Amino acid sequence: MTRLSFSLTKPWQHLTLVQNYPALVTVVLTVVLVLTIGLSLTQGSVSLTxxxxxxxxxxxxxxxQQTIIWELRLPRIxxxxxxxxxxxxxxxxxxxxxxxxxxxxxxxGISAGAGLVAIVLITLGLFLTWVPLAAWLGAILVSLLVYTLARTSVGISIERLILGGxxxxxxxxxxxxxxxxxxxEGRVQAALIWLTGSLNGRGWSEVKMSFPYIAIALLLGSTLGKxxxxxxxxxxxxxxxxxxxxxxRIWIGAIATLLAASAVxxxxxxxxxxxxxxHGVRLLVGADYRWVLPLSAIAGAWVLTLSDLLARLGAIELPVGAVTSLLGCPLFIVLLYRRSKLAKGF
Structure with missing residues (x-):
């Protein structure tokens, strides 16, 4: 019985040990991300060494090969x-x-605001080249409405913010x-692909449009740890x-909204x-947001890069959002189970 108890508690002891070395976790995640990007560049309908x-x-x-890398895979990655x-x-x-x-x-309501604007334009066949920008504006607008409803005489009410969203x-x-x-029917299919989430066909234009906003928001978000x-x-x-x-809360919410809207x-x-x-990052480094925020960005980049790689491996390309859901749902259940065990001192 003693031997069984030791074997069950050992993983959680190792996990606690890892939390004492957030810099090591940062290096490992960064290396894994770079390796995944390199592997993703080699895989596709045309495999490259x-x-x-x-x-x-x-x-x-x-x-x-230059066209494949510079015009298709690199901007998508x-x-x-x-x-x-x-x-x-x-x-x-x-x-x-x-x-x-x-x-x-x-x-x-960030995703809902972006989704509504995009679906309206796609289903009506209007201004299709402006769908990304319109979705971004829709997400920002709905977020502003939700924050307006949540404002009280003493600040932002968390309960009203959640209920309004x-x-x-x-x-x-x-x-x-x-x-x-x-x-x-044809427009419905295009709309559903957008609702599911996809990186297919994304090029340098999307990267150039969103990179300044995302880079600034990531830098500002990383300073909010304290x-x-x-x-x-x-x-x-x-x-x-x-x-x-x-x-x-307004400042934090504004940065989070800008990041989510840009991603959408x-x-x-x-x-x-x-x-x-x-959840996974807090499990690795604890609850110190000085580490959680930048590591969530690195881990999120790795998860989506890996999901997009898996989405392209089959004979038929899957929407990346479908892959993240297939991977995320069971992983989320496992993380919740582990956190409950850690909370009980298992």
Missing amino acids: GTEVWQAILRSGSPM IAGVLVGASLGMSGALLQGMLRNSLADAYIL VAFSFLLFSIQTVFLLFAE TMNVLSLGDDLAVGLGISLGRS SIAGLVGFVGLVVP
């Missing part, structure tokens, strides 16, 4: 890294701000359903330590990344 990929990057390989990093950090910011481990871009999400998703029911740590102690203690709850404008509605990644 590492040497051929390197020659194409240096523009010394065959013209066809960079777009995936940006989307994954944005969703990962956005989820960590929202979960920390709301002190709710189930918070992500869906809970504040859920209410707007249900309303906007219902309107999306109506548009899909009356749309032409504020997030204080907020996690509770409202009364945070106020006692000189933190303005209303101003802090590139890849559509990709689920589970913003929900699962912060």
Whole structure:
């Protein structure tokens, strides 16, 4: 019996040991991300060797291989890294701000706002080249409405923020359903692919459009670790330590919204990344948001890069959002199980 108890507790002891070395976790995640990007560059409908990929990057390989790398795979991978990093950090910011481990871009109506605008344009066949920008504006607008409803005389009410986001999400998703029911069959398929989330066809134009916003938001988000740590102690203690709850939550929410909206404008509605990644990162490095925020960005980039690689391996390419859901749902269950065991001192 003693031997069995030791074998069961040993993994959790190792996990606690890893939490003492967040810098090591950072290095490992970064290396894994780089290796996954390298592997992703070699895989596709036309397989390339590492040497051929390197020659194409240096523009010394065959013209066809250079086209494959520079015009197809490289911009798509960079777009995936940006989307994954944005969703990962956005989820960590929202979960920390709301002190709710189930918070992500869906809970504040961000995804619903972007989805409605995109579905309206796609199903009506209007301004299709402007769908990413329109989705970004829709997400920002709905987030502003939700924050307006949540404002009180003393600041932002967490309860009203969550309830307002859920209410707007249900309303906007219902309107999306109506548009899909009356749309032409070909447009419905295009709309469903966008709702599922996909990186297919993403090029340098999407990367150039969103990179400045995402880069600035990621840098600003990485500086919020100390504020997030204080907020996690509770409202009364945070106020006692000189933190303005209303101003802090508006600033955190604005950065999280910008990140999520930018991600949606590139890849559509990709689920589970913003929900699962912060859980996994906190399991690895603890609850110190000075590490959780940047590592959520790195881990999110890796998860989406890996999911997009898996989506392209079959005979038929899958939407990357479907792969993240297939991977994220069981992984989320496992993470919740592990956290419950750790909380009980198993």
